[in-house]
Amino acid sequence: MGIRYSKIENKNKREIVLLKSFPCKYGKCKFCNYIEDNSTDELEINKINLKIMEEITGEFGALEVINSGSVFELPMETLQKIREVVYQKSIKILYFEIYYGYKNRVDEIREFFKGVEIRFRMGMETFDNDFRINSYGKNFKIDIVEIEDLSKKLYSICLLVCVKGQTKEMIEKDIELGLKYFKSVTVNIFVDNGTEVKRDEELVKWFVEKYRHLQDNSRVELLIDNKDLGVFEQ
Template sequence: MGVRYNKITGKHQREIVLLKSFPCRYGKCSFCNYIEDNSTDEKEIDSVNLEVLKEITGEFGVLEVINSGSVFELTPNTMAEIKKIVKEKNIKILYFEIYYGYIKRLEEIRKYFDGIEIRFRMGMETFDDDFRINVYNKNFHTDENILNLLGKELYSVCLLVCTKGQTKEMIDKDIESGLKYFKNITINIFIDNGTKVKRDNELVKWFVKKYSHLMEDDRVELLIDNKDLGVFEQ
């Protein structure tokens, strides 16, 4: 059993919950073993989530909800409970994850949580279309117009670094693009997880040496280990 609730007390203080959801609408990313947490049993999903949501205190006024997919795959009961808790606990900022295919539907969530600042995160993984599509199997293209749109609609993107086949130049460019277009970026150093994507330990050594100063940068959340957020399903 993993951990589904945690408090982040360093920079970007917030409470974070890992909720169960219906299967990720996309569900084909080659690096993801996360979707094993999905379920099609609505009762089971809600019974897990309603327990987890009881832990929220509201002490930072900020809550991040993650699930193995997008906010749109959470159940109606779970969404209603989040809404109730956000009101009760006086939460002002709410983070959700979305998949690129939902980019035109974000207003639905903003309306549902009227009066709350909603910050959407999305897995970009890399700005290199070819690598994202052919290695990570995450099938969308970007160009300047799309990136400008995403920069308006999203608060942050996640980047996946130090995988086999990546180069130092790609990683440099990803970080530069992330900071150019978005208010905030999360950088995940890949950890082998039984999928066909593999970690490149030489790149990790280089990355940590070159970029560990980003730990101090307010616009960056750097996850050396993907369990750094303190929530995970084993």
């Protein structure tokens, strides 16, 4: 059994919940074992989620909701409960995850949570189209025009670093572009998880030495370990 509720108290203070959801609509990312937390049993999903949400206090005025997919894979009953809790606890900022394929639907969520600032985070993983498609299995291509468009819709992107096949130059460019175009960047150092994507220990050593200072940057969440946010499903 994992941990589904936690508090982030170092920077960008917020509560965070890991909710269950329907299967990720995409579900083909080569590095992801996270989708094993999905379910098709709506009753079970809502039962677990409603119990988790009882723990939310609203103390920071900010809540992050993560699930193994996108916000659009959460059942309506769960979404309604989130809305109820957010209004009851006077939460002003709400973080959600979306997949690239949902980028044109973000206003639906903003409309549903009227009066709350919605901050969307998306897994870009890398700005290198070939590496994203071939090594990560994320089948979308973007150019600078679309990056600029996404930067208006999204608050944050996730970058996945230190995997076999990546180069230092690719990582440097990813960090540079992420900080140039987006308000916030989450940088995940890959941890081996039984998938075909593998961690590169040499890159990890180089990265931690070169980019440790990002931990002091208020715009960056640097996850040295994928359990650093305090929520995870074993």
